[in-house]
Amino acid sequence: MxxxxxxxxxxxxxxxxxxxxxxxxxxxxxxxxxxxxxxxxxxxxxxxxxxxxxxxxxxxxxxxxxxxxxxxxxxxxxxxxxxHPTDEQVAAVMAAIVAPSEKQPKSVAVEFQRAELERTIRRVWPHIVAQAATVLEHDADVSERNGADGAGFRAAAQHLRWTTKEES
Known part of the structure; x- marks a missing residue:
């Protein structure tokens, strides 16, 4: 203690x-x-x-x-x-993700086809970002109505939208 x-x-x-x-x-x-x-x-x-x-x-x-x-x-x-995971733990997970499928351990998570999962994420991600940015904007409005500064929420929403546009 x-x-x-x-x-x-x-x-x-x-x-x-x-x-x-x-x-x-x-x-x-x-x-x-x-x-x-x-x-x-x-x-x-x-x-x-x-x-x-x-x-x-x-x-x-x-x-x-x-x-x-x-x-x-x-x-x-x-x-x-x-x-928080150690650098070694992160490296091990990343190595397992990028390893050829025949070298990956057999588990439920690995059974998904990587390409199909990637396509699904790319299709769904913009919708998730839009919803998250909308929630952040709402939190900024509520903060400002309550006399607090909502700039942090607005900056986070803007950054989220900006990084998503840059990736596409």
Whole structure:
């Protein structure tokens, strides 16, 4: 177990909710309770976009490394490393994908014909991108109506559309 650390600006926390949710980054800490709910709190934003700022009570930001089902846990280098594949694992998967079919292991996933799967992805991908970009634009509108900056959502939608046009 890791020692309990104080909550500090710049730290990133992962949600403990089994349903998932965005990671948050601490922007500022109010230990006196003068802001927000009157209890010691931290102002957090979505770690990826920097939007959706909100006050979270310090008791919901866990730094002790214990497994939990509520609140947020501090992201540590060891935790991030455990959640992401190693370079060797990525290389092994890529080698299996590009290997000639007679050298690929026999499994349900490999039984699909690669060319047919690629054609299907190329046919469906523009529709998926269009839907995702529409959702991002909607999130930008909602953020702006609530007084937040929706520029991050709009930039993500624009980038998604741009990269898809470039690939086709």
């Amino acid at each position: 890791t020692a309990v650390q104080p909550v500090q600006p710049g730290q990133t926390y992962t949600t403990n909710d089994p349903r998932g949710g965005p990671n948050v980054r601490v922007e500022r800490v109010d230990t006196t309770g003068s802001a927000g709910s009157g209890r010691p709190s931290a102002w957090v934003v979505d770690a990826l976009t920097g939007t959706r700022g909100r006050w979270v009570q310090l008791k919901a930001l866990h730094t002790d490394g214990k497994p939990r089902r509520s609140g947020y846990s501090l992201e540590t280098e060891a935790r991030v490393a455990a959640d």
